[in-house]
């Protein structure tokens with residue numbers, strides 16, 4: 001017999017839900033096991049830490065305690081503990097102290113650290129000193145000893161870690177990075193993001209809120225969504241990996257220009273794009289991609305049905321866009337192998353390669369992408385804001 005406060009209660013674990021009810025069948029507590037963070041036991045007392053979702057999409061940690069004799073408590077503890085699978089036990093935490101308003105370390109110490117400690121997560125915390133350091137760390141880091149990577153910073157830090165991790169996984173699997181026909185091998189290791197950056201777009205898409213505590217709780221629950229990764233090649237070289245959105249044209253220019261004014265902090269995104277817009281000009285663009293057929297099933301990646309998504313008006317007369325579907329005939333493969341370094345550049349008109357910019361990497365499942373598409377595209381109404389902006393979300397695959 002268990003005791004909840006002054007009441008005698010029955011505890012049942014059924015269909016992934018723990019229910020605490022009185023003998024008159026009044027349910028006092030009902031918690032999904034997937035929302036439990038941790039179970040603690042002290043002589044005769046069992047405490048459950050769990051997560052509650054509020055209406056504004058933030059998560060809050062709650063606890064409740066039960067009392068019983070030693071054997072009953074031990075049995076319940078073992079039953080619950082065995083069901084708490086997939087919670088991370090060991091994490092690599094990368095903090096960018098210069099992200100956003102330079103509050104990365106503060107956010108980590110104030111919000112994340114105590115929650116990680118409470119859940120007994122083993123941590124390897126690295127405060128980065130410069131750009132590219134996360135990539136270098138991931139080149140040689142022993143990934144077998146961690147259950148995930150956590151970034152404390154903005155979208156850029158996540159992007160860099162995602163690139164570093166995906167490259168490492170390809171290299172470990174002997175996939176040639178520069179081979180644009182190779183299937184990307186999924187990474188089993190998730191990347192969690194604790195927002196402390198300028199825009200934190202990814203986190204807002206994923207969690208519906210920019211709340212850092214919510215992000216930490218999602219990480220501790222082991223929640224994850226599938227990631228969409230695309231490789232971007234220039235001729236025979238890998239430029240970068242990206243996910244969700246690749247932008248070029250005015251969008252690329254704006255992001256590129258913003259990078260030069262990083263010292264301005266988040267406000268650069270409000271000011272610099274105005275200058276980029278004034279400098280804008282039209283150019284021809286040709287998008288080439290591998291069409292996805294229903295029968296096509298790569299061994300290493302999951303396909304999400306849609307391969308390319310273009311904003312409304314993408315095919316407008318004004319854009320002078322040629323859109324071409326590429327089939328893998330032998331003549332095409334021959335052509336591909338003869339493309340030179342400037343292949344990618346020339347396809348996008350007379351722009352220099354540095355103008356091609358991929359931003360907003362994200363991990364999503366297809367349902368979320370569809371739900372969020374409209375809101376994302378609506379920020380860039382065609383013909384009003386920047387009529388020559390083309391965004392390509394090419395082949396979606398990974399995890």
Ligand SMILES: Nc1ncnc2c1ncn2[C@@H]1O[C@H](COP(=O)(O)OP(=O)(O)OP(=O)(O)O)[C@@H](O)[C@H]1O
Nearest residue numbers: 096099100128129130131153154155156157197198
């Ligand atoms: N200590 C550091 N100093 C400067 N740059 C760093 C440092 N650590 C990491 N970086 C790099 O800075 C870039 C931007 O980082 P981050 O996204 O965290 O900041 P941000 O201000 O939100 O920028 P963005 O708006 O690009 O997302 C990333 O490429 C990241 O790897």
